[in-house]
Amino acid sequence: MTFEVNGVTDGEIRAQFPEVSDFIPRQLQCGGFTIYAYAIDGLVSGGDMSEYILKPITEHLRAETMAELYDKALHGAVYNSVAEPCEDLRTVFKKLVNGFCVVLFPEVGAIAFEIKTGVNRGPDAPEVENTVKGPKDAFVETIRINTSLLRRHLRTPDLRIFAATVGRRSMTNVAVVWIDGVTNDELVAKMKKRLAEIDVDALISPSAVEEYVTGSRVTA
Numbered sequence: 001m002t003f004e005v006n007g008v009t010d011g012e013i014r015a016q017f018p019e020v021s022d023f024i025p026r027q028l029q030c031g032g033f034t035i036y037a038y039a040i041d042g043l044v045s046g047g048d049m050s051e052y053i054l055k056p057i058t059e060h061l062r063a064e065t066m067a068e069l070y071d072k073a074l075h076g077a078v079y080n081s082v083a084e085p086c087e088d089l090r091t092v093f094k095k096l097v098n099g100f101c102v103v104l105f106p107e108v109g110a111i112a113f114e115i116k117t118g119v120n121r122g123p124d125a126p127e128v129e130n131t132v133k134g135p136k137d138a139f140v141e142t143i144r145i146n147t148s149l150l151r152r153h154l155r156t157p158d159l160r161i162f163a164a165t166v167g168r169r170s171m172t173n174v175a176v177v178w179i180d181g182v183t184n185d186e187l188v189a190k191m192k193k194r195l196a197e198i199d200v201d202a203l204i205s206p207s208a209v210e211e212y213v214t215g216s217r218v219t220a
Contacts, residue, residue: 008089008110010036013102016093021163021175022147030058033066036104038092042148043099044115052079053101053113070105082114093157143173150177158182164195166209170202174209 010025013036017023022041027034037054039046056078063069074083084100086092092102092110099116139146147161162176176191194213203209 008086008092008104010104010106012089013038013092013104016089016157019160019162021161022144022151026054028054028058030069031062033063033069034106035069036106037101038096038104039101039115040096040099040148040151042144043097043151044101049101049113049115053103053115057103066105066108070108070111073103073105074109074111078113084112086110086112094155097151097155097157097159143175147175147177154179160188162188162192164192166195166198166200167203168199168201170204172203174203 014025017025022043024037024039024041024046026037028037029035035057037049039049057069057073061069061072061077063072074085084095086095086102086109092112095102095112099114100112101115102110102112104110139149143163150161151159156179158180160178160180164174164176166172166174174195176188176195178188191213194215195209198209198212
């Protein structure tokens with residue numbers, strides 16, 4: 001069952017982020033009312049979101065109606081300096097990919113709370129392809145920091161991130177990333193299939209992943 005507010009429903013928001021491993025949808029109870037919260041992992045601080053947004057709403061706010069609950073959350077009852085109403089679905093998407101937590105109050109409205117996270121470790125300049133012009137960003141060891149780096153450069157809800165774990169012992173986290181509507185669907189399916197077919201004890205380096213998914217690995 002979905003709820004509608006200004007053309008925005010829980011189902012529509014979730015449908016915009018299919019197969020997106022860093023999209024966080026939550027259903028919450030607040031004084032007998034059901035509300036929904038959404039965020040992009042890596043772009044928001046999960047601890048701050050729980051402590052300063054979700055906890056005050058679910059534990060401290062009480063209201064007779066959903067409209068009253070929405071009004072209290074929007075006008076100072078939540079410990080956050082930036083709280084903005086979302087007028088439509090487009091605004092919801094824009095806020096999510098810019099580091100906001102969005103809380104949907106069914107049949108009343110949606111509020112975006114700014115709760116951006118900082119980069120835990122600044123990405124160093126890449127040691128290869130140093131002739132490429134533009135920002136000198138490089139990936140680090142933590143996959144969620146890497147996906148948030150991509151999100152900061154590509155602020156579109158069409159960015160898809162499919163997560164997988166490869167290596168029986170190393171349990172290496174990998175991700176297939178593409179833009180829906182731009183990337184060939186068959187290519188995406190092929191990448192997922194080849195990742196699923198990797199059967200090794202450990203996958204240590206990015207070059208090893210490349211060898212498997214491109215079919216260039218040479219066996220003895």
